[in-house]
Amino acid sequence: MANIVDLSTEDKLEYQFFPVSSGSVSFKVRTPNDAHIALTMGPQPSDPMIEIFLGGWGNTKSVIRKNRTKPDKVEIETPNILNGGEFRGFWVRWDSGIISAGREGEAIPFLSWADPEPFPIAFFGVCTGWGATGSWKIEDGAEFNTPDQLEYKFGPVLSGSLRFEYRGPHNCHVALTPAPAEVDPMYEIMLGGWENTKSVIRYCRQKPDKVEVPTPGIMNPNQFRQFLIEWKCGRVIVRDGESGMVIMEWVDPSPFGITHFVPPSAPVAAPLYAAPPGYPGAMGGFSAPVMAGPGNWVDASAGQIPPGAVVGGQDCSGEPLYVARAQHEGALIPGKLCASHGCAYVPWGGLEHGKPQYQVLVGGPNNWVRTNGSNVPPNAFPGGQSEDGEPLFVGRVNHEGSLTTGKVQQSHGVCYISFAGQELGFPDYEILMH
Structure with a gap:
């Protein structure tokens, strides 16, 4: 489920931060040089911090730096990687201390470094400087993996629409709320409920549902399906993300301001591994062969x-x-x-x-x-x-x-x-x- 943010950065080397909900972010940037990205624990430039400088040194090279300290961890030649006249797309990923960056459409990173002392990354910052201003289109690359538990996780919504993909056998639930909490008023969109036979729009968790439509086979456990939810002046529309066809819609006579979306999410604490049949002596963890x-x-x-x-x-x-x-x-x-x-x-x-x-x-x-x-x-x-x-x-x-x-x-x-x-x-x- 992705959320796209448009913003501009001045020639000040001052980071603008926003929260991330998974281990990746994709973005497009238009700037002649020095697109800087920071990965941090909080919404400010404080250690520990990973910085990725794209197109630095006059748009000639790119580096990864930690805690604003030289020497840089990785440095490669990247002549003309940025352009002041057109958007260039990139992605940044982090997992188990491995930081990597790559170009849009290319799966292989051109920058990669394994941090021996990794830290939990919760915020992503961007800035420009050294004579450059920038325009950015940033997409939080979160992918919400949803076990059979109706537990909610919140993400900010900065526009009147939300486009996402979902892969599962049934029961994709998304909520729209006025705060980062499970509070009323709230719209709930339930796609592929009732064993993948119908979909509904529900208001404030109350029945009867405001809209109910038959949608047999709308979900697939082996294939991502795209959807688009739009809202404006109380009108909530759910569309097929590929064709744009309206799946269902409803007009709220008393609309509220939507600031957050709520997809189902896994609990923070993952269960310990339990050995399946055929694995004698396996305890949680890797204590022995x-x-x-x-x-x-x-x-x-x-x-x-x-x-x-x-x-x-x-x-x-x-x-x-x-x-x-x-x-x-x-x-x-x-x-x-x-x-x-x-x-x-x-x-x-x-x-x-x-x-x-x-x-x-x-x-x-x-x-x-x-x-x-x-x-x-x-x-x-x-x-x-x-x-x-x-x-x-x-x-x-x-x-x-x-x-x-x-x-x-x-x-x-x-x-x-x-x-x-x-x-x-x-x-x-x-x-x-x-």
Whole structure:
């Protein structure tokens, strides 16, 4: 779910901050040089702070700096990366201390650095200086992953519309409120409720619903669906995000000022990993290698490769990728170890997540069988489990010159891999067998 903010920055090197709700932000900027981005814990330029300078030194190079202290952590030549006459698009991501920046439309970052002392990033600031003013279009890159819990998380809304994508079997609930809290008055939009058969608009959590329309099959557990909610002078309109077709609308006779949206969200504390069948002795955490039939899962970190690690594929550069797994959001997720990056990567929630602590499959099978969809063979090698207890298997996919290992989730009918910052799903894949 994204929210776009338009703003201008003067030639003052004074940051303007806004809150972020996930580990990424996308933006477009029009400036001749020195587009500066800050990642902080609070809405002010205080340590700890990561700064990314794009097009500095006369639009010739870009750097990552921490706590306003030289030497810079990363410095690369980027001649003419910015333009004072046109908007240029970029993205910034952070996960487990790995900070990266890339161009719009390019999945591979041109700047990346692993912070050995990461901190929780809650705000994103922008500024210009050194003779430059700037115009920005900033999109909070939050992706809200919603378990089966109606718990709300709030984000600011700075315009009269909200465009978002949702992937799930049913029950996408979005609320519009006058404050960052679950308070009345409140509009609730429920899409794909009642087992994905109908959608409604509700006011102040009261029945009867103001609008009810049949929408059979509007949601899909394997595919993102786009939606647009608009409001003006009390008129609330819900549209299909791709076609623009009106799904439902209602006019409130006593409208209120909407300042925040409320999507369902996961609780802050993720549950501890509980070992699935076939993992004797597995306690929450990585205290010891875990047996899974032939082969061990062995603790490792920071790019370490245990002796006898199973090679599952190779990166675009030709570097071997090892079968690995790591904990994330209460799940134990199969993925890939890229040793030169100093971490393993696992796919979850539409994004690639770097994990400096992980487990590597050692001495295990290396027998891969082609399959597709939900056709998981009986002898498939288990690699972990999802946050809600579903077994996850080890799969791999050929993609853009790589052979990348990831997770097979049978209920979704795909193999997910992490690739260039994203989680990508493929219905045709290879699966690791005993």
